[in-house]
Amino acid sequence: MSMTRRAFLERLSAVGGTTLMLMGLEAFGMGIASAQTAPPPLQGGGAGKKVIILGAGVAGLTSAYELGKAGYDVTVIEARAFAGGRSQTARKGFQLTELGGETQTCNFDEGQYINHGPWRIPFHHRSTLHYIKEFGVEVELFNNDNDNSFMYFTKGSGPLANKPIRKREVAADMRGHTADIFAKLAQNGALDKQMDAADREQFLAYLSAEGYLKGDAHDYHGAEGRGWITKPGAGLVAGEEAPIYKLGDVLHSEAWKVLSSITDWDQQRTMFQPKGGMYMLPMGFVTKGGVGEKIVYSTVVEKIRQNAKGVEISVVNGEGKRSTVKGDYCICTIPLSVLKSIDTGFSAPFKAAMDGCAYAPVGKIGLQMKRRFWEEDHWIYGGHVYTDNSEIGSISLPSTNWLGKKGTLLGYYQFMGDAAKVSALSPADRAKFAVDFGQKVFPAYAESFETAFSVAWHRVQYNLGGWGMWSDEARARDYPVLLQPQGRVYLAGEHLSHIGGWQAGGIESAWMQIDALHKRASAAA
Amino acid sequence: MSMTRRAFLERLSAVGGTTLMLMGLEAFGMGIASAQTAPPPLQGGGAGKKVIILGAGVAGLTSAYELGKAGYDVTVIEARAFAGGRSQTARKGFQLTELGGETQTCNFDEGQYINHGPWRIPFHHRSTLHYIKEFGVEVELFNNDNDNSFMYFTKGSGPLANKPIRKREVAADMRGHTADIFAKLAQNGALDKQMDAADREQFLAYLSAEGYLKGDAHDYHGAEGRGWITKPGAGLVAGEEAPIYKLGDVLHSEAWKVLSSITDWDQQRTMFQPKGGMYMLPMGFVTKGGVGEKIVYSTVVEKIRQNAKGVEISVVNGEGKRSTVKGDYCICTIPLSVLKSIDTGFSAPFKAAMDGCAYAPVGKIGLQMKRRFWEEDHWIYGGHVYTDNSEIGSISLPSTNWLGKKGTLLGYYQFMGDAAKVSALSPADRAKFAVDFGQKVFPAYAESFETAFSVAWHRVQYNLGGWGMWSDEARARDYPVLLQPQGRVYLAGEHLSHIGGWQAGGIESAWMQIDALHKRASAAA
Structure with missing residues (x-):
């Protein structure tokens, strides 16, 4: 699963008319946590x-x-020549022939890979971690929530639509403006029925902490964690915080759709991946x-x-x-x-x-980039670029080989009707589609692209779908x-x-x- | 810096009467981001x-x-027999004699260590990362924000004070209840002056997303990411979400003090540490x-x-x-x-x-535990246990050697008057103090403790303080x-x-x- 179930459903609503919507929004009986912690004796x-x-x-x-x-x-x-089922890792020489498609031979450099099947292990998947430990598989953290990453929303309006904006900016401004408005309502008596004076005072303190509100008026003027125009360093300049966005602009961008009080259970911040690939x-x-x-x-x-x-x-x-x-x-x-x-x-x-x-159509593509421009130019180390373009879903940046020369990112991760549509393209056209979109987010995307490897799980023999639904x-x-x-x-x-x-x-x-x-x-x- | 500057200041207010408070709450001229990305030519x-x-x-x-x-x-x-200044890592055999104190010889097992000086590198410290890259120092992610970790607040009241509660529970309930109340105010016309009907509708959608509100009434009933009593797995049981806390109980616990719209700039979620230690x-x-x-x-x-x-x-x-x-x-x-x-x-x-x-009194202690009970019993992989006991500050769980046998955690990280106070104890008494507190949070703390290494930077010759203020x-x-x-x-x-x-x-x-x-x-x- 590439995103929260909620985001998935929102995305489906946003797209509209996919086959899945016909099944009803609550149709996914997919559970989301792992009950067992050890094998049965x-x-x-x-x-x-x-x-x-x-x-x-x-x-x-x-x-x-x-x-x-x-x-x-x-x-x-086992039908295949190797074990692992969908727990595959595409590395140099890995071959895949989709049903009715041409054979792809992965041409990544040595050390580069994409987990085109499962790719992350939430901390509460005790059963998976049981075998990770049992077999001494080395794991590293998977950065599943990067506030410094971009979001790129296309269906909204206003100055923040159709441009990359940082998640930290959206989180600070949406919650800051909201706390500002709510604090003023509370000060004008709107909570007098719900709380006594002592609780109202504590609640105002909470709103101030949440929204970095300043002064007796509880105004939102930004927060240092939101970002800087001039960053403090050595020398005389102490730094200058970036100006905030207007509430209406963030609201109209629709980028707030990725915010929630807490991440969904299957999308926790603390996740692992095996070093070297899921295989x-x-x-x-x-x-x-x-x-x-x-x-x-x-x-x-x-x-x-x-x-x-x-x-x-x-x-x-x-x-x-x-x-x-x-x-x-x-x-x-x-x-x-x-x-x-x-x-x-x-x-x-x-x-x-x-x-x-039913089995989910699911598509993923790995794009090897000759330079880690997301790290070098934009200071984004891992995490996801969320978008409401449902044929892309998200771009995900690798949580391995930090500060290395090259890197392989996930260029799209789409589902259902979108996956079916994109999977009709040839591997070369899928790569072109992914690179064209990525170029809107990162100026160095296209010029850095070297080679791709894609999968459409619904077209993979012996699987015929990403997972059961x-x-x-x-x-x-x-x-x-x-x-x-x-x-x-x-x-x-x-x-x-x-x-x-x-x-x-x-x-x-x-x-x-x-x-x-x-x-x-x-x-x- | 162990925590956000805000949390630091809040903590000082909570404690009251420290020397630092006399300097005024806005007295810290500490900058928080890094302006330069490369050395001067x-x-x-x-x-x-x-x-x-x-x-x-x-x-x-x-x-x-x-x-x-x-x-x-x-x-x-260089006054010392080794390079690095405060960028030290205590490993087996590392020695430290504080001014007027006994000599501590670190007795950790091979492979165990504590970074008793600087310990993490935010993604925006381009200058530090420049040399990490220049010298090929291998880095791994440092988990700086773990929603599954505990908080332990002692100065509040009610059923959630003086007990370990999960950050995800506090975040979901504080923001969920707040969104619930605000949505009802908005539905009753409280935002009619601020926004037009279309914006109000989008704003309600945001509140619903933020607080996982359900139905036309926009009620908060919990969120799957908050946690489960019975976790879904195989078999017939689909899982049961844990019941939510009452707003008043969370409010009175004061644990909401660690929540903010966005992490402070120097406390970003995406951080690194060198593998093997900061040295x-x-x-x-x-x-x-x-x-x-x-x-x-x-x-x-x-x-x-x-x-x-x-x-x-x-x-x-x-x-x-x-x-x-x-x-x-x-x-x-x-x-x-x-x-x-x-x-x-x-x-x-x-x-x-x-x-x-002025130079900051700062204290840290590393505690080697014979078992990683925080991982095995509580599923907490890295991150911090925040507390309003300012003589402890925070307990921090190691972001390395995942799923290993033993682990070395940071047992306290305190500042100013608190650091001065704790530093007056002998190394053995500091360890006892730290273990006694940790036992309140983790039942296996005391029985797992093996050996400690502590530092009080204001008592370290050639430093006489943690950092300049x-x-x-x-x-x-x-x-x-x-x-x-x-x-x-x-x-x-x-x-x-x-x-x-x-x-x-x-x-x-x-x-x-x-x-x-x-x-x-x-x-x-």
């Missing part, structure tokens, strides 16, 4: 039982690692966790069959050779968008429930059905959690299902 | 001229590095910058003399041997608190101007005098800038003075 061991795991994304890797530790004989079937997390499972030797790569599931004694998975490998894999149980982490086209033999009600989950109705009707095993097959993945679109959802879904599987296997033994 | 070269630099802190190191590059013959006289910055000058070979260590300045042809510095080395060092010019970065006791031969007006700068009167009257050379001696350091208490002040002051020195030397040549 699988007591008693699984010796003698074989579990076939479909998919080597984080849900499959988690299942294989934990069941393997408990003594189960596990085999992971370091699956690599932890594969190497340190020893799961690698249990993965059969480049092998696609064609058919799932089962009876009272076990499951049988028909697969085809990269050379077109067909075979079957047999086991006692199966954990299937294949996205529902893909699974629904596989011959599963599942019951009609179960298949109907699978149809209740549940309407409120489907969440109530279909989601509980899919949490139950279909015979000996257990579904797992971010789509089967309230943390949709995040790795923590996949991990915690796996934890729940291996716990259920283990209890059943132990009882049967 | 010293064109023409300084061949044949010798400059003696007193002090190997960042101002002295900067002077030596830049003048050396321009061809000057430079010698740096990596002076080490960059010493090793990569080649300044090390120009430093004469363990050598104390006793007397400064000059005539029309040059300067002569009388020094005594560690073995008590006296000698003189001669040069054409001198850059003196010795803190004024120390310099005023040296026989400088400066003019009476110049000496009087030196007396205009200027009253408005002294800034106008005395500061300009000290910017002028005293004969062939130029003063430099953070005290001679508007960025007092920050490394950037020292660097930019040095830039200004070497530029002046070079212009004069070039004209004379």
Whole structure:
């Protein structure tokens, strides 16, 4: 998820008419925090039982690692030649061929990368951090809220529309002017009914602190944190604060839409990313966790069959050779968008429930820049440039290789109808589209651009979408059905959690299902 | 500076009666941002001229590095056995003996450290970042604003006083309730004079976004980012938001004092620290910058003399041997608190101007904890625990070695009268004082504590204070005098800038003075 759910919804309203709007604004049943902090204790061991795991994304890797530790004989079937599922990192040589598209080979310099799948780990995703710690994956802070970054709003009016303005300016002025007006209302008796005199005095002190109000009149004249025309340094000049914007100008710019009392739960300020790219997390499972030797790569599931004694998975490998894999149980982490086209033999009600989950079109593009102009020219270190141009969504600046020579930024991150539209462009045209917009925000954007790598997850084979989405109705009707095993097959993945679109959802879904599987296997033994 | 200047002043008001209050609340002439982004070009070269630099802190190191590059013959006289001035990092074996105090030998584990001097670099300190980049010092983000951290306010009343509460809860509830009240006033016509109908509608939309107000009534009922009782995960439970606090309870707690529309300029969210400790910055000058070979260590300045042809510095080395060092010019970065006791031969007006700068008592303590309970138990990764107990000031959690086993936190950071008071304790009693308070905030504090290292900068020889402070009167009257050379001696350091208490002040002051020195030397040549 690139932005708060609220911002996402606001953006949809702003755009209007996308398919998603038809589902209703409260249609996202995506949960937003992570409940589990540790894997379930699988007591008693699984010796003698074989579990076939479909998919080597984080849900499959988690299942294989934990069941393997408990003594189960596990085999992971993975369609791709590498593990990680969507937890990918595009680096030099990384290849992607979208359905119906040309093959992109990532041409970034050594050390440059883009996490075109999941890219950040909020502090409360205990499950993801559990494995980060377990495998000693080195993490660094991801700057998710940079007051010095720009915002670029295009649908408003007035002098602050269609130009880059700093988030700190908008925050200081919107809240400062508001506190100023409110303080005057309070002084004129508007709160006399709500509060006693002592509370009103404290409340005025709060408004003064919040809005940097000055004097007995409680006037807003700006705040040093808002910014400077002449910055203090050595010498005689003490510095000069930049003049404030008028309330009406900020209001009409619509840039206040990114402000909130507090960031949304899934958009906390304190986030992490693995050093070197998100693929370091699956690599932890594969190497340190020893799961690698249990993965059969480049092998696609064609058919799932089962009876009272076990499951049988028909697969085809990269050379077109067909075979079957047999086991006692199966954990299937294949996205529902893909699974629904596989011959599963599942019951009609179960298949109907699978149809209740829609998959989000999602697009991202990484742009390698020969110079970190956002740092050098604009003093912006990480964070996001938010815009109401929903085909761009946001430009995100890298939180790694600080002060380095080159940098790779995220040029767009769009969803739903916007992602569908942009994904129709060729990779070269997507890059041109992204660079043309970025040039409006940063004067050195186009001249610094070197090479791009883009993804449209809804066009990626074996994914067919960024993540699963549940309407409120489907969440109530279909989601509980899919949490139950279909015979000996257990579904797992971010789509089967309230943390949709995040790795923590996949991990915690796996934890729940291996716990259920283990209890059943132990009882049967 | 540990906190915003405002918070600092508020704290002083809260405490009352400190020496500083006598100077008046607006007495701090400390500037807060950094004007220069690159060193001055010293064109023409300084061949044949010798400059003696007193002090190997960042101002002295900067002077030596830049003048050396321009061809000057430079010698740096340093009283200590190591370079860096206050830019120190206490690691295993680091020793400190305060005046009149026992010798502390830092007993932290390998890899553990505390920056007991400067510890963070705001994104706008271009001068500091210039040398970070020049010497390839690896930096990482410093988490300066963690919404998930606790606040612990003791002077308020009601159910939220004297207990740890999360910043996100206070921010959401204070701003949410405020937006709720204001929205209702606006709906009842309170803004009819100030705004037209269209603006009022946009303003209500802003209040709704700011306060997460719900429905046509614009009621505040909480926000998901505020926190959860039951967090969403896998399974059927979608999660349950934590109940909100009453406005009166938050108001009476006084914890709202840490909220502001925007962080102060010197307390920006986006900050850096060198990996491994702040001493990596002076080490960059010493090793990569080649300044090390120009430093004469363990050598104390006793007397400064000059005539029309040059300067002569009388020094005594560690073995008590006296000698003189001669040069054409001198850059003196010795803190004024120390310099005023040296026989400088400066003019009476110049000496009087030196007396205009007061030095801040400042105390810090590092506490090594055998377990990162703030991360493991409370999910707090970096940031500060603010308190209105001014003898503690803040507890700060380390922004390094994420998810590691042990960690070293800052147990207090106090100023002025509070620092003077705590500094009278023995190192062991300071640690006990800090641990006793921390135990109120974190249940595992005392049982996790292993070893401490504390500093009281006003008791440190060769510093005698944390940083220079200027009253408005002294800034106008005395500061300009000290910017002028005293004969062939130029003063430099953070005290001679508007960025007092920050490394950037020292660097930019040095830039200004070497530029002046070079212009004069070039004209004379």
